[in-house]
Amino acid sequence: MRFAATMALAGFAATPAAAATINVTVTIPTLKVAEYHRPYVATWIEGANGAATSLALWYDHDNRENGGTKWLADLRQWWRKAGRTLKVPADGLTGATRAPGPQKIAAAPKLAPGSYTLLVEAARENGGREVVRVPFQWPPKSAQTTQAKGSSELGAVALTVAP
């Protein structure tokens, strides 16, 4: 992921318009529950027309017999918009579930100019499900950070877009 960001940065010098970046910090809250399992988390971008671009998927990716995919549909909005047409595991996209605390995603998506929404969806075994949305404009004119906050399964979500 970090390597991808560096590559994007390298591209910045040559073609500024194509190299705008997205940095997302998703905070997975620490929950005091008897039986805790790390949540499945999907992060994606939706355009005004509903078209979705996945940025990251954290799930039980190395489960024996690929059994972790059984619960992907529990991320039900992501599953409908992007998940069910995605072959997992996918390079640069899928990874293991993350521990509580701030987790970072960096990307340089190729998006047509327009209004977009960043969506972060979390679903936890023995727990709940939550979606946090952060609207943004693309391409960014200047570096901007927008904050949003979940109330149960997600903590703060910070989106930084930079030209």
Place this chain on the structure above:
Amino acid sequence: MRKWLLAPATLGLALALSTPAAAHRQWMLPSMTSLSGDDGWITVDAGISTDPFVADHNAARLDGISVTAPDGSAGAIENPSTGKLRSTFDVHLTKPGTWKIAGGMQAVFASWTVDGQPKRWRGKPAELASAVPANAADLKVSEVQNRNELFVTLGAPDTRLLTPSGKGLEFAPVTHPDDLVASEPATFGFLIDGKPAAGIEITIVPGGRRYRDQPNEIALKTDAKGQVVVKWPAPGVYWLQATTSDDKTSVPQARERRLGYTTTVEVLAP
């Protein structure tokens, strides 16, 4: 019953034939309709009762249930069991796409009088001639064709099994039945012999009837294109039935053809 038979013949027939359908509903309840993973299992309950999914009357028969894989090949029901109040079976979804689980029946109903005694009979079209005695008076025959189908999707939904056969009453959904969300209205179409079924009645019953006072049934009528737009009051499981009748019978003695289509859909929270 006796009173009805004394009523004008047409009214008596309509009552006698419509009563079973109105009082007891065939239903199939899938454990889920949208699955992820390389393969998946679902389990289905099937029963006949006044309120769909409330197993308080009779189990459904499983001998006519067929399973079709997304590529058109035959699947199978597994671990079938018929209890007193409901039947149950599993389906192993081994291929990605939309699967079809179909039941239903095609039968002939006949009523007549012999020596002033009313008689009723139900059976296969071919058995009709031998079932009716030569001295039967006042013979009335109708043909019944009911479909009860479920669509269940592993991975991304597709429409391969939604291609109509052109026979009887069929479901022609514009919105995929495994892609329903409470915040989005769904458009469902119906066809009779492959043509838009305009002006037919659609009844939608939300599950969980035991935990509310009113049935909360949604009654709709198809438009000229044979379609209805359904606004879901809440996420949940819904039983849907379309019914109509016409005179396009395939059994020569029958004057009426009664058609029914039943399905169960799952509406997810947005």
